[in-house]
Amino acid sequence: MRSGPVRWAQVAAGLVRVSLSAAMQYRADFVMDAVTGVVRAVAAVVPLVLLFDHRDTVAGWTEGEVTLVVGLFFLMQGLLSVLVEPNLGEIVEAIRTGSLDFVLLKPADAQLLVSLRRVDPGPVWTLLAALGLVAWSVARMPPPSPADVAAAAVLLLAGMAAMYGLWLMAICASFWFVRVDNLRFLLWAVTDAGRWPLDVFARWVQVGLLVVVPVGLLTTFPAMALRGTWTGGTVAFGVGVGLAFLAVSRAAWRAALASYTSASS
């Protein structure tokens, strides 16, 4: 049997195919998700347009730069809701009913299976709208250097890793407290704060949005890279936070599995 990345990719591709097939059944939803993606992007940008009718900059950020942060915010929301979020609800149910046993018996890494058990393709449209916003904003800014782009890409990955870690920890919490699924509403609500440049917030909120709910890492930091206001320290900090979240969440996962007693009734 093959192992490593190839096998992981095969497992992932299979899961995506099954999910797509299931989602196609809901054809009205499919169209609806597309419309939702566009309407949400418009609803997020219009306030900015209104704002910049009255001002040239907000907390030192220009219109293009703030739009970039909003685009990155939607990119994050899209990625979370395509890849990560659907699994939280699934896993809570699997723990309650004991069907997690079947996952644990599969010959693949359980963390991967749990993280990719279900892929929800609906918000793909949010992702497309987000990419559109990012491209549009970057076009309205002074062109970034290759180093800026590289730094932004690294920070984006680090931020995604950190958010994945946060969500995985929420999944782990459901091993101990089964009724935890409501917490994800709160998690979503807090990530909403990532839609503006960190500079508009009070200092303590900024710190929280970087190391507790690291959404700023995924939105403000890459935007800083693209506008050229970054140093090696910025990237090092971002990568450090990302790795820390991955490591802690992996440890939490191990601990959760160790304490897992399958529902027997």
Place this chain on the structure above:
Amino acid sequence: MIELRALRKVYRVPEKDPGLLGSLRSFWHRRYRDVVAVDGIDLDVAAGERVGFLGPNGAGKTTTLKMLTGLVHPTSGSATVAGARPQDRDPDFLRAVTLVMGQKQQLLWDLPATDTFLLNRALFDLDHATWSRTVEELVAELDLSSFLDRPVRNLSLGQRMRCELAAALLHRPRVLFLDEPTIGLDVEVQAAVRRFVRRWNELHGATVVLTSHDMNDVAALADRIVIIDQGVLRFDGSIDALHARFGAGRRVVVRGTEQALSGLGFEADGPRASDGSGRWQRTVPAREVNPLLQEVLARLPTAEVTVADPPLEEVLTRAFGAAREGRA
């Protein structure tokens, strides 16, 4: 109390080819197929009767029950229950009937059953005196008092079902519809539920209509059996009549050895000992019972012989088989 005339229900269901390609295709162009669930049923049930609907899964029992309660609208034909057209959902009709579903529940999950009773008092506009008298009676009959104050989610399946029954009967409906009422319950609770429904029917004269795939439910509860298969009424009568029609005779059971009974057409009924002795059974038409008994007793004068109706399951298998052949 219940009148069905040429009652028919056709569902339109979307079709999909398997796999991703199939999904894509049905995404653009959705095809439909007509499924006939109930195919013209005529039936009359008098007040106070206990009727059991029997049939394999997907035979149309539950659909019929849902048409009788007004949840599903007939495609054609008519139903009259307690003097009303069920699908009009007239408040007086809703007060006259109740539906208990073994697979769904009306109890509020995170609250004690008493809260559901209170809710139903409000929804059915029951006056306080009648309501509390009925609650008292149901709590006593179903022996609910020890767990009435616990949230429903903490109750066992059997306790939950007993509370379900109480909640469904608070408004003293004239017609009880029970859809698979004993599904998943252990034998003791099943017996208790059957006993209770029977007693309620005898005490209050309420009409009882139940569906089940459990023969014991129907045998214990219903005086009248209605067999529905592939949406068509196949049989309507008493259990005795069912045996007479599909039983195809009586079942003779003998203890003895293979050699002694050879040539008489007996089949093994259970394991045999090393010398070939054991239980043997054969089902024969009624008029052949006596000649067969004489032959057996001639060969084995001291044998232990019993003659009985064949099990209901066997009769039903025959009934459904006959129905299929009749259709083909």
Place this chain on the structure above:
Amino acid sequence: MRGHLRRALPDLARVSFAGIVAYRAEMVIWILSTLLPLVMLALWSAVAREGPVAGYDEAGFVRYFAITLVVRQLTSVWLVWALNEDIRTGRLSIWLLKPMHPLVQHAIDMVVAIPLRALVLVPIVGTLLLLRPDLWRTPSPAEVALFAVATAVAWLLNFLVQALFATLSFWIDKSDALFGVWFAAWSLLSGYLVPLSLFPPGVRPVLAALPFRGMLGLPVEILGGFLPLREAVVQVGVQAAWLVALLGAVRWVWAVGVRRYGAFGA
């Protein structure tokens, strides 16, 4: 029928309240999840620090979004999800067998939750006022009365719109997706993200005629003193007109939907 509802109300409310108490932890998490006004507040007060925008100074923005937080809590309903769940699990069949409209029970559930919401809001608003006493503005009795009416009607509008979307579940598989589109539009056009007076003058009359403003922005503007009283009265009239239209629409769509539910198998 009317007499029945009046007699039933105390018991219905009692059972609903027991349900709210059973779900109190979840409810509090839900309430705390409505943070978006605070996020918008951060942005707009950062903007206004450099000078007022369209008549809103920094304190004005903070007051606007603080009231938005309160009104959003007082007028929020979750009927789309509740009814979708009923239809998905088949529980709707059970409600349909009761001689009372299933929406009545849901409405009472949601009204009874309002005191709990208020309870959670009191410390939040209290802390805010303690930190920023300059936010306080004493409203006139007429403003308070009009605010109460506008908030009640806003609740009804939210309930009826969600009823309309939830009823669509009889036709499409997951109508909550459709409601997501509405919600995105609503958040922009109701004053949830931006005070409506920041829109260009040409757009404002359109916004005033649409139902969105009456679902959130109107009561906020009344209590915050952002709207002349005369104009507020006209807007409450617009609200009432939408209320009548929506009542008719919900009655009709519900009747057609229940028939369809019966046609396709309950």
